[in-house]
Amino acid sequence: MDASPQQPPLTAQLISHFINRSRSNSSSRWSVLWNSDKSHFLDREGPSPALIDWIESRLKTLKFSPDRRPVALVPGCGIGYDVVMLALHGFDVYGLEISDVAVGIAEANATAEFREPSDYNFGSPTAASLPIECRGSVKFIQGNFFETEWEKEIAIEDFKGFDLIYDYTFLCSLPPDLRKDWASRMCELISPTGVLACLEFPLYKNLKALGPPWGVKGVYWNTLAEGGDGIIHESSIEEDDGNLEGPFRRVDYFKPARSYECGKGTDMFSVWKLRDSRQKNGTENVTSNFVL
Structure with missing residues (x-):
């Protein structure tokens, strides 16, 4: 799903695949890409260097x-x-996809990588030397992010939400009118002390230009910090710390030293935590067990 000014033919094909599609059938259009062997639109050829x-x-x-x-x-x-x-770095990780075909491809890739991890999974020799017994597990689930049925596949006793959720090209793949729902679901799925990490892409793309990928400059801030609907204009982008009503607060924000070529030099990495744990579980604030 990566797209950049250097890939206009690919970008045009992807946009034409979704043009004039309603929010109700946008998910099925991604399934069509997987089922018709067009996953080259979606292959980033390795994990995110910025996340690593x-x-x-x-x-x-x-x-x-x-x-x-x-x-x-x-x-x-x-x-x-x-x-x-993430599993090779010690997390138990759930990967969610809309297509059964995608899940099958991901499972095959995971099997191969766990047998012999590729160098691109690590940024340092120390991380690469993590003992096998310290590795986490992976589970891929077919499901719609905006529905709850897939959550039954989370096999964790007394589960209270994810410690880490990572968003890269997920938000920018969604029709703009789903952005508020995206933020609401993130609030539901994150643990009271969890972290939402986002590699913001594409920031170079005009907000009025057709997607996917849709331009997201200012969108994360608007939906997560301000509590807006994410449908904004260039002239309205202003990150003001006053009177914020969104469910999250941004605890880190920086330009990553490494990123995918399609967003290198423009991508930003943002890290978010729930503004108040009472928004999630109705209790008093608790001390986070995720230290930044």
């Missing part, structure tokens, strides 16, 4: 529940590169 660097720079400071491994979710996980990479 962020995880590895936090390996010694990330603190989770001592009773189990940290649990991560990658919605719209595609071939599952990021799912596998």
Whole structure:
């Protein structure tokens, strides 16, 4: 699903596949791509370098529940590169995709990578040397992110939400009128002390231009921090810390040193936590077990 100014033919084909499609059938159009052997639109050929660097720079400071491994979710996980990479770094990871075909491809890729991990899964020799017994697990689920049926596949006792959710090309793949629902679902799925990590792409694309991928400059801030609907205009982009009503607060924001070529130099990496745990579970604020 990656697209950039250097790939106009691919971008045009992807946009034409979705043009004039309603929000109700946008998910089925992604399934069509998988089922018609057009997954080249969706193949990033490796895990996110920005996510790898962020995880590895936090390996010694990330603190989770001592009773189990940290649990991560990658919605719209595609071939599952990021799912596998996170598992190799010690997470139990769920990859969610709309297509059974995608799930089968991701499972095959995970089997091969666990047998002999590729170098692209690691940014440092220290991370690459993590003992096999410290690796997490992977599970791929076919389901619609906006529905709840797939959550029955989460085999964790007393599950209270994901410790980490990663979004890269998921938000930008959605019709703009689904952005508010995307933010609401993230709020439902994250644990009270969890973290939502986002590689914001594409930031170079005009917000009025057709997608996918849709331009998202200012969209994460608007939906997560301000509580808006994410349908904004260039002239309205202003990140003001005052009077914020969104469910999340941004705790980190930086330009990653490494990213995919299609967004290199323009991508930004943002990290979010629930503004108030009472928004999720009706209790008083608790101390986070995820230290930044």
